[in-house]
Amino acid sequence: PVFGGVDLVVMDAPSLPEFGEGVGPLVAAWADPWPGEVVVSAGLADDALSEAVRLDRPAVIGRLTEACGAGPVGRWDRANALDVYCPGGEFASLPEDRVLSGSNAALLETAAGWECVQFEQADLIAPDTWRLTGLLRGQRGSVPGDAAIGARLVMLDAAVARARLGGEAYGAELVWQARADDIPQTAMFEDRAGLPWPVAHLRVRADQLSWTRRGSDVPESWAMPEAENAGRFAVGFDMGAGFGDPVVVNVPFVEWPVGAASARVAEIGPDGRTGLWAVI
Known part of the structure; x- marks a missing residue:
């Protein structure tokens, strides 16, 4: 048999421990017909590739036919919809309680990186084209972002697997290839899953700024x-000329300085990296 090319997607995803322990991007692929198994290789150069992961089933991979804006975190996004062209793939509506329990999860390619989204309603609106509504945005510590036409959407199911990479791969632009005769692609891996989650519940009361820590170790x-609301946090204030150098505190609160127009807070992880900023 002669098989066509493989649509390979490499995702520097947020924290998704259900896809196995270890550090590495999530990988998915689709081909029609499916060759039975796809061995994905990665390396620092075309002539230095080694096996990174084996995929034994095709993933549900679609592309947006309409742009989608960033949505809210912590409540339902009823304004936006995801119109997805997905040949060979199907989506299903689920009750609200199933979605709130983690079902119908996917990774969406946005300007802010790979965002974990969930959806409640799936409607077939054209041949191989679905409209996904009732969205939950910014799940698993990811950040909602704008998604352009052509952005990829990958369902998170058993077809997705975690690649195994060596330490030299962190922060490097790697070459990825699904088959020897496929065109290689490059993808940067920065271990977004290892970053602290953005903090939440920023508020100012009695000239004190406070917040609540979030993370995969916080009970759902x-x-x-x-969970204990503690850690190391970077705090920066905008006094009218942009955010200055942040200060580091070990408590989830700080005094609001007179004349500050806004503030931003991010948790500092055990490896010293600063997570994504939350702004008030």
Whole structure:
């Protein structure tokens, strides 16, 4: 048999421990017909590739036919919709409680990186084209971003696997290839999953700025004890000329200086990297 090319997607995804321990990007592929198994190789150069992961089933990979703006975090996004062209793939509507429990999750390619989104309603609006509505944005510590026409959407299911990379791959632009005769592609891996999550609940009361830490180690169920709101945080203030150098604090609050127009807060991880900023 003669098989066509493989649509390979390499994703520097947010924290998704259900796809296995270790550090490495998530990888998905689609081909029609599916060759049975796709061995994905990666390396620092075309002539230095080694096996990174084996994929045993095709993933559901679509592309947006309409642009989608960034949505809210912490509540339903009823304004935006994802119109997805996905030949050979299907989507299904699910009840609200199933979505809130983590179902119908996908990774969306945005200007801010790979955003984890979920959807409640799936409607077939044209041949191989679906409209996904009732969205939850910025899941798993990711940040909502603008998605352009042609942006990829990958369903998070058993067809997605985590690649295994050596330490020299971090921060490097790697070459990826699904088959020996496919055109190689490049993708940067910065271990976005290892970054601290953005903090939440920024508020100013009685001249004190406070916030709440978020993270994959915080229990998702309200039946569990509340996690300790502690860590190392970087805090910066805009006094009218842009944000200055941040200060580092070990408590989830700081005094609001007189004359500050806005503030931003980010958690500092155990490896010293600063997470994504939250602004008030």
